[in-house]
Amino acid sequence: MKYMTNVERFAEARGFEKGQAEVAIKVLMRLLQRQFNEVPEEVQTRLQTLSVGQLEGLIDMALSAESLAAFVDRLPQAKPIELEA
Amino acid sequence: MPDRHQSAEYDSPWKTALEQYFPSFMQLCFPQVAVAIDWSKPHEFLDKELQKIVRDGAIGKRFADKLIKVWLLGGEELWLLIHVEIQEKKEAVFPQRMYQYNYRISDCYKQPVVSLAVLCDGNQSWRPTSFNWETLGCQIRFDFLMLKLLDYKQQWAELEQSQNPFAVVIMAHLKAQETRRNQQQRKIWKFSITRQLYEKGYPRQDILDLFHFIDWVLKLPDDLELEFQKELSEYEQEKEMKYVTSVERFAEARGLEKGLEKGKAEMATQVLVHLLQRQFQEVPEELNARLQTLNVSQLESLIDVALSAESLAAFADRLPK
Numbered sequence: 282m283k284y285m286t287n288v289e290r291f292a293e294a295r296g297f298e299k300g301q302a303e304v305a306i307k308v309l310m311r312l313l314q315r316q317f318n319e320v321p322e323e324v325q326t327r328l329q330t331l332s333v334g335q336l337e338g339l340i341d342m343a344l345s346a347e348s349l350a351a352f353v354d355r356l357p358q359a360k361p362i363e364l365e366a
Numbered sequence: 367m368p369d370r371h372q373s374a375e376y377d378s379p380w381k382t383a384l385e386q387y388f389p390s391f392m393q394l395c396f397p398q399v400a401v402a403i404d405w406s407k408p409h410e411f412l413d414k415e416l417q418k419i420v421r422d423g424a425i426g427k428r429f430a431d432k433l434i435k436v437w438l439l440g441g442e443e444l445w446l447l448i449h450v451e452i453q454e455k456k457e458a459v460f461p462q463r464m465y466q467y468n469y470r471i472s473d474c475y476k477q478p479v480v481s482l483a484v485l486c487d488g489n490q491s492w493r494p495t496s497f498n499w500e501t502l503g504c505q506i507r508f509d510f511l512m513l514k515l516l517d518y519k520q521q522w523a524e525l526e527q528s529q530n531p532f533a534v535v536i537m538a539h540l541k542a543q544e545t546r547r548n549q550q551q552r553k554i555w556k557f558s559i560t561r562q563l564y565e566k567g568y569p570r571q572d573i574l575d576l577f578h579f580i581d582w583v584l585k586l587p588d589d590l591e592l593e594f595q596k597e598l599s600e601y602e603q604e605k606e607m608k609y610v611t612s613v614e615r616f617a618e619a620r621g622l623e624k625g626l627e628k629g630k631a632e633m634a635t636q637v638l639v640h641l642l643q644r645q646f647q648e649v650p651e652e653l654n655a656r657l658q659t660l661n662v663s664q665l666e667s668l669i670d671v672a673l674s675a676e677s678l679a680a681f682a683d684r685l686p687k
Binding site: 286287288289290291292293294295296297298299300301302303304305307308311312315333337340341344 | 578581585586588591592595614617618619620621622623624625626627628629630631632633634636637640644662666669670673
């Protein structure tokens with residue numbers, strides 16, 4: 282039978298978000314490195330706790346931040362708890 | 367969800383179930399016909415022959431139909447047309463359509479056809495069994511066999527007892543209909559009917575196939591579906607019959623992988639377009655379309671290009687060919 286099971290559908294949605302977050306973090310790190318050279322590991326760790334929506338919002342912030350410290354200061358708190366599957 | 371989609375969703379699991387469990391279906395639903403069939407001879411699904419009729423007639427497609435060749439105990443060939451009417455609203459033209467199908471097939475293939483209607487709707491009183499037309503002493507009368515799935519509600523205990531795999535299909539359908547507005551109840555029934563598959567001791571492949579039908583018609587909202595999956599996986603673990611769980615582990619890996627790639631490409635494109643818009647305002651549709659064709663690593667390597675490009679044209683020049 283050819284159809285996507287619910288398990289597969291759910292997994293795809295989870296994977297989609299994970300993929301989006303991965304690229305967003307990569308881009309953010311790249312933007313920060315371009316401007317401030319060294320970017321400590323902790324920044325990446327902090328970014329990994331954020332949701333896709335939050336990460337998207339940070340791209341403009343990263344482009345206009347006057348310093349790395351200022352950027353880190355304005356990072357939102359970790360994403361709200363989500364259903365773990 | 368609109369009714370149209372509803373019936374489309376029920377449509378193909380029905381077809382698959384009919385194909386897979388045809389003898390069981392006949393024995394359970396039309397025993398009076400089943401006894402006349404010689405089951406030791408193979409039956410044959412005449413999809414192409416049916417398609418031709420449907421296309422020619424341009425009749426709607428809101429139902430699952432099967433045309434099947436069987437052999438009678440007397441040795442004659444017989445064609446059966448099974449028409450599963452899935453849609454919820456009763457239709458005045460239905461008996462006429464039953465007549466047209468029967469006539470068209472016998473006309474086109476010179477084969478007598480026995481027509482069977484399976485009505486899946488929830489209307490107790492809609493029970494068409496014939497098409498009649500009469501004008502000035504000229505008359506057509508066409509009788510067909512009809513089964514109302516709703517009637518099985520009164521025989522629920524027998525369905526539960528039955529070893530006939532099609533009983534599971536009917537139970538799942540009835541509960542899907544009954545719990546349309548009560549998702550919590552629907553989850554309970556989904557689990558209960560699925561559990562019966564293991565309790566009745568069906569072989570692994572039957573469990574998987576019947577589960578597909580159940581899973582398809584008893585759709586749950588995401589949160590309840592997750593709860594259901596958890597319960598089922600615990601149940602399978604306890605029973606040491608990891609059928610659905612093990613098949614779905616592959617499905618899960620496949621889904622994750624596919625989602626991951628899509629998510630990455632989606633975000634990379636989005637970021638690129640955003641960066642370009644920041645610098646050059648408008649991003650033309652063609653450029654957008656070209657970005658859609660690139661893979662994730664190509665897109666990622668364009669981020670730096672986008673940040674340092676002097677113009678949109680300069681950026682477009684650097685796109686991979």
